[in-house]
Amino acid sequence: MVTQRQRRFGSTMLLVLALLGAFSATAAAAAEPAATPTLTGSFTLVDDGQTITYQASGFRQHEWIATWFTLPDQSVMNGPNFRADERGATPIDIRIPRNSVSGDWALTVYGLEGKLPLVARFTVTGVDPPPVPAAPLVAPTAGPAGSTFRFTVGGLEEWEIVSYWITAPDSTIAYALPATLMVGRYGVATLDWTPPAGSMAGRYVVTIQGLSSHVARAVPFEVQR
DSSP states (O other): OOOOHHHHHHHHHHHHHHHHHSSOOOOOOOOOOOOEEEOOOSSSEEETTTTEEOOOOOOSSTTTEEEEEETSSOEEEEOOOEEOOOTTTTTEEEEETTTTOOOEEEEEEETTTTTTTEEEEEEEEBBBBOOOOOOOOOSSEEEEEOOOOOEEEEESSSTTTTEEEEOOOSSSSSEEEEEEEEOOOOOOOOOOEOOOTOOOOOOEEEEEEEEETOEEEEEEEEEOO
16 A cells, blocks of 8 residues: 555655756657647736646657746745646646745746756745744855855754755756755754856755655855856
């Protein structure tokens, strides 16, 4: 029997694998030609709890498609997975969770074979952001490409494995690693990241998520010119 935790773990791992593919270099094209993926539909204002529907087309036959949301604080929340039909198309029906935070959201639709992200943007009318808890630490808070940033977050399970990904100023994924870091004692995780030369300047966010607890921590920092 597949448990609820196993289902959540599988969904999280598919998201992480999609994020990892999104930042990596494009793989060699498949032998058969494929149309350019498109996402049809337009939403400007969305209520929390509302279901939004887009039509995805141009994907490869029976291709798996991952989705995720980029929230107003640039943290990432995984969405449901879809599979294209024999024509490379599928409706994307996603319900915005109840009591979602108000602000500008982005939905990314990503084919695991074609590796081309499609992004739809809209504004959610929900609840005000909760009070910010004790902030995770980043040092330095700003620096040029080539600087090493150290992130420290708490509130995770002791010794659990975490994944992390880094969202660039344009909401694309600059870097991602699945299941590569173990939380230390007291539920504290520390990691270092050095943006390579030529990295886009602006506000970045590293999201660190426990694969057992499903707790996610987002830490903003700035890459300067």
